[in-house]
Amino acid sequence: MADPFEVQLVATDREVWTGQATLVSFETHDGEVGVMPGHSPMLAMLKDGPILIRQPEGGDLHAAVHTGFAVVDAGKVIILAESAELADEINVKQAEDLLAEAQASDEGPGKIAAIARAESRLKVVKR
Amino acid sequence: MGAQQRIFRQRIRDTQSTKKITRAMELIASSRIVKAQAAVKATEPYALALREALTLAASNAKVTHPLVNEVENPQRAAIVLITADRGLAGAYSSNAIKEAERLAKRLRDRGLTPVNYIVGRKGVSFYKFRERPIETSWVGFSDNPKYDDAKKIAARLLHDFVELPEGERVDEIHIVYTHFVNRVVQEARVIRVVPLEVVDEVVDTSSGEGIHGGENKGGKPVWPLYDFEPDAETTLDALLPRLIEHLMHVALLESAASEHAARQRAMKSATDNAEDLIKRYTRQANQARQAEITQEISEIVGGADALSSAN
Numbered sequence: 001m002a003d004p005f006e007v008q009l010v011a012t013d014r015e016v017w018t019g020q021a022t023l024v025s026f027e028t029h030d031g032e033v034g035v036m037p038g039h040s041p042m043l044a045m046l047k048d049g050p051i052l053i054r055q056p057e058g059g060d061l062h063a064a065v066h067t068g069f070a071v072v073d074a075g076k077v078i079i080l081a082e083s084a085e086l087a088d089e090i091n092v093k094q095a096e097d098l099l100a101e102a103q104a105s106d107e108g109p110g111k112i113a114a115i116a117r118a119e120s121r122l123k124v125v126k127r
Numbered sequence: 128m129g130a131q132q133r134i135f136r137q138r139i140r141d142t143q144s145t146k147k148i149t150r151a152m153e154l155i156a157s158s159r160i161v162k163a164q165a166a167v168k169a170t171e172p173y174a175l176a177l178r179e180a181l182t183l184a185a186s187n188a189k190v191t192h193p194l195v196n197e198v199e200n201p202q203r204a205a206i207v208l209i210t211a212d213r214g215l216a217g218a219y220s221s222n223a224i225k226e227a228e229r230l231a232k233r234l235r236d237r238g239l240t241p242v243n244y245i246v247g248r249k250g251v252s253f254y255k256f257r258e259r260p261i262e263t264s265w266v267g268f269s270d271n272p273k274y275d276d277a278k279k280i281a282a283r284l285l286h287d288f289v290e291l292p293e294g295e296r297v298d299e300i301h302i303v304y305t306h307f308v309n310r311v312v313q314e315a316r317v318i319r320v321v322p323l324e325v326v327d328e329v330v331d332t333s334s335g336e337g338i339h340g341g342e343n344k345g346g347k348p349v350w351p352l353y354d355f356e357p358d359a360e361t362t363l364d365a366l367l368p369r370l371i372e373h374l375m376h377v378a379l380l381e382s383a384a385s386e387h388a389a390r391q392r393a394m395k396s397a398t399d400n401a402e403d404l405i406k407r408y409t410r411q412a413n414q415a416r417q418a419e420i421t422q423e424i425s426e427i428v429g430g431a432d433a434l435s436s437a438n
Contacts, residue, residue, distance in 0.1 A: 008176065012274045012376060015172040028356045043183050044356035045365055069366065071180050080176040082274065082369070 004056040005037050006076045009063060011084040017061065023054035024077050026070055035072055042072040048113075049120040051079065062087040064124040066117050083117075087124045095121045129419045135412035139405055146401035152215065153394035156387045159270070160310060163384035167307065170377055177373055181366050188359035193289055194367045197322050201298035204239045205262070205284060206230055207375075209304045209382040210250035211390075212269040219305065219313070219389035220249035223382075226315035227303045234301075242297055244284065246379070262287075272383055277376035284375075285368055288321060300371075304378035305385035311392070313385035320374050323367070 004020040025034040027047040035042075046068035053061040068081030099118035105111050128136075208227040210220040227250075231241040245251050245264040254261050263283060268276045287297050300321035305313050355362055 008172070010172040010176050012170065012173050012373065013166065014169045030356060033356070040354060041352055042354040042356060043180060043359075043362055044354075045362050067369070069180050069362070069369075071176065071183065078176045078179065080173055080180065082278075082372075 003037055007053055008076070008078045009051075009053070009065075009084055010078065010080050012082055016063065016084045017053070017086060019053075020056050021053045021077075022056050024051065024070075024079075026051040026065070026068075026079065033070075035070075035077055039072055041074065042070070044070045044072070046070055046079070046081070048116045050124045062124045064090065064117075064121040066120070085121065085124075090121055090125050092122070092125050095125065129415065131415040132412055132419065135408050135415060139408045139412065142401050142404045142408065146398055146405070149394045149397040149401060153391055153398055156391035156394060159387040160384060160391060163271075163380065163387050164307070167377065167380045167384055170373070170380065174373065174377070177366070177369060181363070181370060183353060184355070184359050184363035184366055187353060187355065188363045190363065191360070192364050192367050194285075194321055194371070195323050198298040201239055202294065203242050203297045204234045204299040204301060205242045205244055205287065205297040206234075207244045207280065207284065207300065207302045207378075208246065208250050209302070209378060210245070210247035210253075210269070211386045212248045212266055214249060215393060216386055216390040217393035219386055219393075220247065220253075222315045223303055223305050224250060224253055226317060230301060230303060230317050234299075239299070242287075244280070246280065268379075270383055270386060272376070272379035274372070274376050277379055278372050281368065281372040281375045284321075285371065302375065302378045304382045305389075307381050307384040307388065310388050313388055318374070318378070320371055323370070 004022045006018070007021045007024055008018045009016040023034060023036050025032060026044075027033070027049045028044045029047055033042075033044065046065060048066050048068075049064070051063050051065055051068075053063070055061065063084055063086045065079065065081040066083045068079055068084070071078040071080070095118060099115065099122060102111065102114035102118050105114065206227055208223060210223050214220070227243075234241045242262045243254060243260065244262050245254060246266070247269040248266045251261065251264045251266060265276065265280060284297075284300055288300060290296070299319060301317055301319050303315060303317050306316045307313050
């Protein structure tokens with residue numbers, strides 16, 4: 001197997017996670033993309049939803065990203081997002097409350113985004 | 128105790144309680160500076176990543192986004208002025224306001240109408256008192272701004288920039304914020320965020336203006352072989368508003384750090400002044416006490432004299 005590559009997951013206000021990985025998968029508007037070592041360079045817009053980072057020593061990391069982009073380079077993947085949370089940072093109760101709150105909120109452009117955000121967060125935890 | 132003395136004692140007590148308050152505010156502000164500075168620093172990885180993505184997209188796409196194009200005959204320019212919500216921060220807000228005034232004058236000289244967007248209660252009350260028009264204002268987060276706040280502001284600005292009909296829309300966007308140089312020095316600065324001249328240069332201007340603390344590590348060679356998902360233009364169009372939000376976010380965070388630093392210094396000198404006052408009042412109280420004693424002695428001596436001469 002090819003060498004693992006570096007992954008950097010950054011949100012607007014902090015660096016969420018960095019480390020080595022052998023697979024990163026995320027959803028774009030055209031479908032799911034899996035990046036393995038030696039992937040061709042790419043810049044992608046991400047859909048709100050879960051991403052997966054497979055670490056070389058085994059063990060998968062799940063994270064929820066919102067309004068994200070992925071830059072795939074030789075030997076490096078950068079995922080930048082407006083907000084990004086690792087699965088173990090997410091409080092299920094809080095996420096459920098936020099979903100309920102989003103569903104109860106006034107109709108508007110913000111509502112759908114808020115629901116999508118809350119749902120993707122829950123999806124990540126329930127994996 | 129004589130009346131004079133009582134007055135001074137009361138003043139000392141008043142000053143002491145004021146001093147306690149200003150000392151507490153000083154300590155709070157100084158602990159918040161550290162946090163605010165860390166928050167500014169924490170945006171750096173994102174800044175680098177965003178810049179890399181932008182450079183990539185821009186070098187592979189025809190740049191047609193309105194945010195990048197210079198308007199031919201600009202008429203209205205937005206000034207986003209960032210001030211504090213609370214006072215007691217020395218000249219912090221008024222320095223930013225002065226900078227905004229200078230900017231407004233420069234814009235008027237160029238034949239543009241300045242449009243005011245104000246962050247922070249201090250700025251709002253300054254403009255309200257002088258009955259100057261305020262387009263919109265945002266208050267309540269000046270000491271601890273979040274990305275969502277920056278996003279809210281950016282969304283409104285983008286709306287006014289892109290969607291309004293000509294004559295009503297703004298053709299340029301400037302931010303007046305306070306740059307945090309260090310704990311002692313903060314300076315009000317202006318950055319022009321829109322139009323972004325050429326996207327490649329945006330990257331440079333934004334770091335050259337010092338908003339990112341002057342680092343410029345974006346000099347990575349750009350590969351022409353990138354795949355874009357969905358395509359370079361769409362990606363670029365999605366990235367540009369993120370850049371505006373990011374610049375707004377950093378400006379808010381820098382300003383918050385500066386606000387805390389200014390407040391810390393203002394409260395430190397208030398505390399020092401209180402100490403001086405207490406010292407002075409103590410001396411005056413002592414003097415009053417001495418005078419009282421002297422007077423009592425001379426009364427006693429005078430009384431004794433009178434008695435002995437009567438005998």
